[in-house]
Amino acid sequence: MTPLRKDAARNFDRIVAVARELVDQGTPLQLNDVARRAGLGVGTVYRHFATTEALLETIATPCLETLTAHGHHALTADNPWHALRTFLERTVEAQVTDPAMVKVVASTTDALPHTTELKHQLQALGKALFARARDAGHVRTTVHDGDIVPLMCGIAYAVHLHGHPTHDRVTTAHRYLDTLLEGLHAS
């Protein structure tokens, strides 16, 4: 794949910057709108991102990468239960803090192959960390390993229903997660 032309790269960055701003302030992402705000033609935006979702995924990628990196690291940690716990904490924090993460992690339609790969990794990490904690006898066996990621999304969703400012959301998310973990933990 030949490198991008200079102007194309500049426009790409502009689009991402504008989109990041819009997402952060909760404005719904509309490609025509992004184009106008970035001072670009609609065609330009659509060439870089075939769909709103593709743009959203690009926005969320850095955060997703950080999260999966942490997950891989957690796999080698000493205490399996603690490793699972912090991984889940990071996961909900990310979703509650960044509106893009919620939509990307929850969405089933895949726009960008790279992001899809990351999502699968995240799912796999959830399963693996869970399995490790379970095999160490730290976890109730009624729960399935595939339940982990959906449950995190559920918590994030529940927090968003409250509609409070970011900081409160993190607190609430921790409270929800703590309750769930208490139920998860082998007594």
Added chain:
Amino acid sequence: MTPLRKDAARNFDRIVAVARELVDQGTPLQLNDVARRAGLGVGTVYRHFATTEALLETIATPCLETLTAHGHHALTADNPWHALRTFLERTVEAQVTDPAMVKVVASTTDALPHTTELKHQLQALGKALFARARDAGHVRTTVHDGDIVPLMCGIAYAVHLHGHPTHDRVTTAHRYLDTLLEGLHAS
């Protein structure tokens, strides 16, 4: 308010029937679409239901009423913990079974006053049943009473992410709820 004219009542029922069917089979609710399928003009539909949400709320009302009725009944039950538990079970079951319930209970925008009232009742019932269980010493005190309904919505949401058929969804929902309740329950 004067009673509806005979034709108006008939059309109202047709619209509701068509909408119910669409919602049940997962088709997105679109008023123009409903009009076409009901063999009515668009204007007719819009006169009865100013917005998609209003129609959705009408669809969900019976289920909501059943749920709040059960909640009121549970308030007088012997065992506060058991009362809370079954109320929450009914709540998630309703949301997982009926697509309309999810959207209505979760939505913050209020279209119909009656439904809004019911939603507030549901919220209040969650709080009251929780408080009763807590005062009886059955519940960990880290959880807030306002967390109850959002958490139920979160579970319903998590279940829907799995995308499985109705019966499996109920099973999954129970598993999630059990885990959460385990964490809620005073040890």
Added chain:
DNA sequence: CAACAAACGGATAGCTCATCCGGATGTGCT
């Protein structure tokens, strides 16, 4: 400084939502 590929821009077609009002229809009164 060509000459070519790559990228741009915005007019525009397609689609859904929601409104508006001339015409049709049910209802009550005589």
Added chain:
DNA sequence: AGCACATCCGGATGAGCTATCCGTTTGTTG
């Protein structure tokens, strides 16, 4: 029954958004 009025119907229509297409402009390479 027949009339008059309020109520209700229907669909043409405009506004708003998405996404495409292609003539024009710009960067790059030798």
